[in-house]
Amino acid sequence: MKAIITVIGVDQMGIIAEVSTLLAKNKVNILDINQTILDEYFTMTMLVDLEKLEISLEKLKEKLNEKGEELGVSVKLQHEDIFRSMHRI
Amino acid sequence: MINTYEIMETIRMLEEEKLDIRTVTMGISLSDCADSDGEKAREKIYNKITEYAGELVKTAEEIELKYDIPIINKRISVTPIAQVAAASNDPDYIEFARTLDKAAKEVGVDFIGGFSALVHKGMTAADKKLIASIPEALAQTERVCSSVNIGTTRAGLNMDAVAKMGKIVKKSAELTADNGGVAASKLVVFANAPEDNPFMAGAFHGAGEGECMINVGISGPGTVKAALEKVEGESFDLVAETIKKTAFKITRMGQLVAKEASEKLGATSGIVDLSLAPTPAVGDSVARILEEIGVEVAGAHGTTAALALLNDAVKKGGVMASSHVGGLSGAFIPVSEDSGMIEAVEKGALSLEKLEAMTAVCSVGLDMIALPGRTEPETISAIIADEAAIGMVNNKTTAVRVIPVPGKDVGDEVVYGGLFGKAPIMKVSDYSSSDFIARGGRIPAPLQSLKN
Numbered sequence: 403m404k405a406i407i408t409v410i411g412v413d414q415m416g417i418i419a420e421v422s423t424l425l426a427k428n429k430v431n432i433l434d435i436n437q438t439i440l441d442e443y444f445t446m447t448m449l450v451d452l453e454k455l456e457i458s459l460e461k462l463k464e465k466l467n468e469k470g471e472e473l474g475v476s477v478k479l480q481h482e483d484i485f486r487s488m489h490r491i
Numbered sequence: 492m493i494n495t496y497e498i499m500e501t502i503r504m505l506e507e508e509k510l511d512i513r514t515v516t517m518g519i520s521l522s523d524c525a526d527s528d529g530e531k532a533r534e535k536i537y538n539k540i541t542e543y544a545g546e547l548v549k550t551a552e553e554i555e556l557k558y559d560i561p562i563i564n565k566r567i568s569v570t571p572i573a574q575v576a577a578a579s580n581d582p583d584y585i586e587f588a589r590t591l592d593k594a595a596k597e598v599g600v601d602f603i604g605g606f607s608a609l610v611h612k613g614m615t616a617a618d619k620k621l622i623a624s625i626p627e628a629l630a631q632t633e634r635v636c637s638s639v640n641i642g643t644t645r646a647g648l649n650m651d652a653v654a655k656m657g658k659i660v661k662k663s664a665e666l667t668a669d670n671g672g673v674a675a676s677k678l679v680v681f682a683n684a685p686e687d688n689p690f691m692a693g694a695f696h697g698a699g700e701g702e703c704m705i706n707v708g709i710s711g712p713g714t715v716k717a718a719l720e721k722v723e724g725e726s727f728d729l730v731a732e733t734i735k736k737t738a739f740k741i742t743r744m745g746q747l748v749a750k751e752a753s754e755k756l757g758a759t760s761g762i763v764d765l766s767l768a769p770t771p772a773v774g775d776s777v778a779r780i781l782e783e784i785g786v787e788v789a790g791a792h793g794t795t796a797a798l799a800l801l802n803d804a805v806k807k808g809g810v811m812a813s814s815h816v817g818g819l820s821g822a823f824i825p826v827s828e829d830s831g832m833i834e835a836v837e838k839g840a841l842s843l844e845k846l847e848a849m850t851a852v853c854s855v856g857l858d859m860i861a862l863p864g865r866t867e868p869e870t871i872s873a874i875i876a877d878e879a880a881i882g883m884v885n886n887k888t889t890a891v892r893v894i895p896v897p898g899k900d901v902g903d904e905v906v907y908g909g910l911f912g913k914a915p916i917m918k919v920s921d922y923s924s925s926d927f928i929a930r931g932g933r934i935p936a937p938l939q940s941l942k943n
Contacts, residue, residue, distance in 0.1 A: 406498060408498055408499075410502075436494070436495045438495060445495060445499065447495050447498050460556055463556065478502065479559075480558050481557045481558055483747055484559075484744065484747060485498055485501055487743040487744065487746065487747045488740040488743045488744055489497040489500075489501075489740070491811075
């Protein structure tokens with residue numbers, strides 16, 4: 403199952419590293435990354451593969467949330483279909 | 492790969508612009524629960540509902556988690572109870588309402604609709620019992636919603652039923668006088684009622700619907716308003732186009748949820764109802780969209796045209812996005828549930844007459860409107876007749892959900908809280924409609940009904 407992780411927040415060092423490490427620890431493979439600064443906000447979107455994820459989706463979201471709070475950014479995880487269905491004919 | 496801009500747009504719609512799935516409604520056929528013994532019928536009803544809808548709330552929560560889409564309500568609609576209870580020889584159907592309430596509480600849904608009767612051509616004994624039971628049924632239960640269909644384009648208007656319903660609305664309010672007449676907020680009187688509407692209070696599972704269907708109601712007045720803010724001052728062509736595109740995206744989300752919910756629950760995917768349904772929360776208002784389109788306050792001249800544009804553009808955008816669009820689909824104008832509407836009434840910009848005109852071009856009718864407690868039942872019946880006539884002649888659904896609030900008059904307001912919001916009492920005509928309503932009989936179907 404492919405999902406999109408979105409990280410939004412005020413830019414600081416280590417965001418990409420911290421999030422990627424958490425994902426690697428939980429066997430989530432990163433397929434594509436896009437990162438940009440939009441109006442001084444750090445915005446990162448990652449296409450990830452949850453095929454080998456061993457914990458529940460709920461637990462992963464919880465961990466990402468905690469990491470986000472630690473770093474002062476918002477971290478969301480959503481199945482890619484919501485974006486596909488809304489933005490493609 | 493979906494680009495960052497599109498991802499941010501979706502997230503902004505969900506987080507800032509109040510985009511949500513307003514309801515996932517499971518429609519369940521209860522026709523096989525009929526029994527000459529009322530108690531056995533109720534047992535079958537309770538068991539069937541709890542069996543089919545047992546996983547509804549949990550499934551909705553899983554979908555919420557997977558997509559980060561809020562699913563605000565989980566609901567159930569059933570076969571009109573007048574049809575199901577007809578075989579039983581109970582003197583009234585209040586016990587049936589209690590059974591529905593119990594089942595709803597057991598599975599955890601917030602409302603169960605279908606304490607209903609379809610009487611557009613005539614009333615059976617069962618229909619009469621159901622209608623007579625409505626006030627007590629709604630006063631004694633929490634989650635049960637009721638509806639009565641009194642007319643269609645093909646059948647004309649059943650004015651005997653219309654006369655009855657004015658009294659029933661009034662009695663329902665009177666029995667719940669200590670709570671602002673709230674029972675009347677759970678009762679809808681329809682013309683051309685749809686069989687697959689997922690919204691309350693008018694949801695019921697029509698006869699042609701099948702065994703178990705999932706119907707999804709999506710909403711997002713905030714997202715439409717936000718999109719229109721970007722085209723300030725531009726022509727109506729662009730306004731319509733903007734609304735259409737936004738409606739497409741919103742409906743696609745509803746379609747996604749509908750498909751997933753029905754697969755997970757082993758039910759058939761019914762329809763997506765793309766109705767811009769406001770809530771009292773700030774940023775979730777249909778009135779504000781109309782004001783964004785350019786009228787100073789909702790109710791000013793131009794409001795009807797603006798609403799016509801909005802209603803139509805929403806439908807056009809949504810139709811492309813979904814395999815099956817149905818229910819009410821359009822824009823809702825429930826007064827007490829829309830912060831902009833409430834303000835417009837308080838300012839004196841929006842009257843009952845203007846609302847009646849607006850119902851000719853949008854998807855519902857006179858909805859969640861508080862009236863003076865001393866309003867005569869004949870006046871309420873006449874209001875129903877007016878709305879029904881608009882629906883009958885224009886081949887559309889119209890409905891009346893008004894609350895004559897005991898002890899309150901124009902200048903007062905009633906507060907319900909939650910999704911029902913608050914409502915300023917609106918003025919009705921000072922003149923009588925008693926002779927009109929006293930006639931009885933049927934208003935014949937209009938020429939438009941002869942389509943063959």
